[in-house]
Amino acid sequence: MTPEMKGFLLLAVLKMVVVFTVVMVGVALLTLMERKVSAWMQNRRGPNRVGFAGLLQPAADGVKNIVKEETYPAEANSFLFILAPALAFIPAMCLSAVIPWAAPVDISLDRTLPLLGHVRYDGRMAMAVADLPIGFLFVLAVSSLGVYGIALAGWSSNSKYSLLGGLRSSAQMISYEVAMGMSLIPLLILVGNASFGDVIKAQQDGLWFILPLTLSFFVFLVAGFAETNRLPFDLPEAESELIAGYHTEYSAMKFSLFFIAEYANMVTVSAMLATLFFGGWDIPGTSWDQNGSTLAAVATGAAMFLKTFFFLFFFMWIRWTLPRFRYDQLMALGWKFLIPLALVYLMIIAVAVWILEAVVGIADPKIKALILFGMNAVMCYVVFFILDRGTLVSGSYRRQVPANVGS
């Protein structure tokens, strides 16, 4: 093996270990944060017995889940029953591999290490485990696989509640995946490529895509909540109707894997929101953050962490604020509101970009983004304040009024 190959492999393995560890520890801390945030919102204290201010609570939960007895329901399909948690967990973990967590760093590594021999790496290294040219398409593709774990868990458990949870989950995922994919096509029009590096560069040249593509952000946000099965879209595990939905029959570490997968998906969607619409690791108004130094990598990593953290908090904020949708409301919101909105928006943005680039001939990405932002401000006002009154969104919450009400 050449020294270059060894250097590449060494750094790749190092990145894998770091990202995997950070995501796993982060997920553990997120479960604590969820309980602390919910306690704070409900005027309670939350877990505060284990360790200082409850900081060791995730460790206690982990130990409990590992030593707990595993139960297997009678007549369950035992192979799929064991496979399902892994099928939920693996895609969730794969997703964190493609997100760029910081600015690329210049590395010049040229030394002889024990056991490995001569390793060499020269040049700029992307701060993602795999810097794929298909970027967010990979995220869309792999995140759509997480549903297998949930659907199979529901089917193999041999329980009516689990089966209903699995059914709901597969229907929900298919419905919202369409809206999610379509909300990203306007972004593809503006960037011209799907790789995260190009998406971030386009936002540095122009404006963060939250401004020129506000409605895309809105659709992606809602679809992201649905794809991660978080409240208000947690119908696959709706406690009040289905006990615990697809993981009713699971115990111990297998149950825990579903939990880890849910939180890891939350991290991915938050990081996607930060990268696609809030500039990723970009620190606004500066250009030194791209010079490839270690300091820039640390600073941009911190910026990326803050943005991701904000969305993680936002997920919890929504969870403890909004009640759960009814099933028909969920389907109506997905099919009758989000998909038409994403389609119409895609056509408007495509025409607008064509007019701006080909007819008017504006080349400066900043001016282009500002004009699109102006259009978006108008469109947001129209969608949320004019069309919302009784025509568009209300399809998702109109109820069948019983005949005897009001008499």
Next chain:
Amino acid sequence: MTEFVFYTLAAAAVLSALLCIVQKNPVPSALWLVSTMFALAGIYVLLNAQFIAAMQVLVYAGAVMVLFLFVIMLLNLGHASETDRKRGPVVLVAVLLAAGIAAALFAVRDTSVASLAARVGAPEVASSPLAALPGAGRVQSAEAFTNPIASIARPMFETYLVPFELTSVLLLAAAVGAVVLAKRKL
């Protein structure tokens, strides 16, 4: 190395496809089909067609097969019944199909990308879809690596625009037809 990966993936695809058709229970059968699609996606990546690989996973493994699984679960088809075992004409059709595929494979045994291009007289233009294949042009394969979407979009919307649009009309007709068949009262 590339050949080793290819043969591993190809073996996985064939084996999963075989397991898909010999399973009695529809759920494992559907899962083996997903496994076949994954192996095919891996082969697409080997061909430097990363966009097609992503679409293969996104559309077939992520949406179509989830829909299959949904229907299987909804109808609760998990239990094999005696009516599943009808033999007779099925075996005859299977043998005929296998013979046809074997004949087709035998006919193309010496065909390569270059000989195929020579036979149809395809010029090596920049927008040739053959550019997605390895060795068909250095410049195109460089673009296929940095911007796989553009390298797919260019032939589709420049050279082959009319067939592409006709295909989309066909798909639209199929979708409308499905809705009409499913919903008599609109």
